[in-house]
Amino acid sequence: MEYKDTSDIEISLLLDAVYKKYGYDFRQYSEAHIRRRIMNRLTLSGLGSISQMQDFVLHDKSFASLLIQDLSITVTEMFRDPDFYKALREKVIPVLKTYPFIKIWHAGCSTGEEAYSMAIILREEGLYERTTIYATDFNQQALNKAKEGIFPAGLMKEYTLNYQLSGGKESFAGYYTSSYDMAIINQALKKNIVWANHNLVTDSVFAEVHLVLCRNVLIYFERSLQNKVQKLFYDSLTNGGVLCLGSKESLRFSDLQGEYAVLDQKRRIFKKKYE
Numbered sequence: 608m609e610y611k612d613t614s615d616i617e618i619s620l621l622l623d624a625v626y627k628k629y630g631y632d633f634r635q636y637s638e639a640h641i642r643r644r645i646m647n648r649l650t651l652s653g654l655g656s657i658s659q660m661q662d663f664v665l666h667d668k669s670f671a672s673l674l675i676q677d678l679s680i681t682v683t684e685m686f687r688d689p690d691f692y693k694a695l696r697e698k699v700i701p702v703l704k705t706y707p708f709i710k711i712w713h714a715g716c717s718t719g720e721e722a723y724s725m726a727i728i729l730r731e732e733g734l735y736e737r738t739t740i741y742a743t744d745f746n747q748q749a750l751n752k753a754k755e756g757i758f759p760a761g762l763m764k765e766y767t768l769n770y771q772l773s774g775g776k777e778s779f780a781g782y783y784t785s786s787y788d789m790a791i792i793n794q795a796l797k798k799n800i801v802w803a804n805h806n807l808v809t810d811s812v813f814a815e816v817h818l819v820l821c822r823n824v825l826i827y828f829e830r831s832l833q834n835k836v837q838k839l840f841y842d843s844l845t846n847g848g849v850l851c852l853g854s855k856e857s858l859r860f861s862d863l864q865g866e867y868a869v870l871d872q873k874r875r876i877f878k879k880k881y882e
């Protein structure tokens with residue numbers, strides 16, 4: 608981060624404090640994102656300056672926890688970007704079908720909607736039973752929600768539409784049971800999903816997998832951090848493995864761009880070349 612004025616210095620010191628005290632490293636997240644979130648928390652807290660926030664972060668665990676939640680944006684949905692899931696069915700599933708066992712890593716899975724969408728597709732394609740889905744995030748609150756698999760029933764209309772647009776042909780309502788104003792994801796979709804706490808910035812390779820999905824996470828990282836995390840994905844993928852990024856993310860500035868073939872440029876789907 609470049610220091611332009613006092614608040615830049617304060618933000619940098621605040622992020623140092625968060626890292627040194629709690630181990631969460633936001634120092635190479637995109638400046639605009641970090642600044643927006645910190646200023647928002649500053650307003651909500653009624654504190655006078657970012658330096659005062661630093662004091663709270665160091666001495667008040669619950670305040671620190673609030674700020675860490677603020678800095679990790681967990682917005683997600685089932686079958687987000689239906690076009691992407693359509694391409695996944697058409698271009699990635701045939702690759703997965705060639706493997707006797709399949710391992711998939713959802714990095715930055717938030718509250719789980721993405722992993723459950725994958726579970727539905729795998730089930731419909733007859734692949735679920737031979738697949739392990741690793742779904743990871745560094746936000747434990749989000750992971751706890753993901754594990755529960757209980758979502759507001761009000762969202763199901765939108766998710767049903769997403770599912771249909773993504774090429775889903777079954778009844779989406781068959782994948783959950785309604786209870787009052789909640790929708791509970793079927794146990795059968797959960798059984799091969801392993802939820803785990805993993806930090807893309809500070810932890811190492813998670814597992815060797817055939818497919819990595821990391822969508823709408825790298826967009827919050829500065830370029831050098833994106834590069835570092837891309838290396839993690841590259842090292843995790845088997846030869847011929849597939850990498851899926853979010854619609855606003857790309858390999859364009861990655862040192863590893865040449866190591867992937869493009870399966871679908873628009874939907875950000877790439878295949879690791881054989882080493």
Ligand SMILES: C[S@@+](CC[C@H](N)C(=O)[O-])C[C@H]1O[C@@H](n2cnc3c(N)ncnc32)[C@H](O)[C@@H]1O
Pocket residue numbers: 679680681682683684687714715716717718721743744745746749805806807808809821822823824853
């Ligand atoms: C906007 S959500 C994206 C969720 C989902 N992949 C999607 O596209 O709908 C970003 C997620 O990345 C997670 N995240 C951010 N930084 C991370 C890190 N360093 N390690 C692991 N997860 C991280 C956040 O906690 C959040 O759940």
